[in-house]
Amino acid sequence: MPLLVSGSAKAFFLSALPHSKRMSNSGVKTRLRGVVFDMDGTLTIPVIDFPAMYRAVLGDDDYRRIKAENPYGVDVLREIEAWPPHKQRKAYDTIAEYERQGLERLQIMPGAPELCAALDSNKIRRGLITRNVKSAVDIFHERFGITFSPALTREFRPYKPDPAPLLHICSLWGVQPNEVIMIGDSLKDDVACGRQAGAFTCLLDQTGIYDSPQYADVEFKPDFKVTSLAEVYSVLKVNFDLSP
Numbered sequence: 001m002p003l004l005v006s007g008s009a010k011a012f013f014l015s016a017l018p019h020s021k022r023m024s025n026s027g028v029k030t031r032l033r034g035v036v037f038d039m040d041g042t043l044t045i046p047v048i049d050f051p052a053m054y055r056a057v058l059g060d061d062d063y064r065r066i067k068a069e070n071p072y073g074v075d076v077l078r079e080i081e082a083w084p085p086h087k088q089r090k091a092y093d094t095i096a097e098y099e100r101q102g103l104e105r106l107q108i109m110p111g112a113p114e115l116c117a118a119l120d121s122n123k124i125r126r127g128l129i130t131r132n133v134k135s136a137v138d139i140f141h142e143r144f145g146i147t148f149s150p151a152l153t154r155e156f157r158p159y160k161p162d163p164a165p166l167l168h169i170c171s172l173w174g175v176q177p178n179e180v181i182m183i184g185d186s187l188k189d190d191v192a193c194g195r196q197a198g199a200f201t202c203l204l205d206q207t208g209i210y211d212s213p214q215y216a217d218v219e220f221k222p223d224f225k226v227t228s229l230a231e232v233y234s235v236l237k238v239n240f241d242l243s244p
């Protein structure tokens, strides 16, 4: 089967099938050597009001215009990249304030501790790539006692959706990208990063938002799609060789 999803997960079709072909051609499952997670909305329950943050940074009019021009989502970091320094500083301060408020209410995603424990028991490495800042990852590590290494934050340039952070992790681990899966809740950041790096990708879509027809023709589609982290381990067991 080119695309396997767990029982309750909905099928998600691939535009290109390099991974699936590789998986089915030999009849031998790919050995999985590492899992790289997104943080916000994947390992943690989303608590940042992103639309409010974008409006605060960009202003109502520009936010509406940019949103209309980018139906797959606003990339606020990219929008402010070319701004003059004083304006950019103010924007970063605004973003930091929203992120700080989010940290106060931070909660771990259901299924995350169990999934991490299962990966650990198979000696499968766990890494993290986030567009959030390092201090947020430090708080996450401290508060929940689960550590990801390496954990690359937006201080690492270029950040997602560029494949660079994922390729960097693979090289630190000494593994090939096609032995790694990227798991995240963003099609435009996590799946795009993973696919461009040559890794497998799993989209966490809790609300079914990506079933909407507007996502039918996106450039980068995930290999797997789940509605909760609790489904991930069985997807991995079915599709990969998890032996230590």
Ligand SMILES: [Mg+2]
Residues within 6 Å of the ligand: 038, 039, 040, 041, 042, 184, 185, 186
């Ligand atoms: Mg996310």
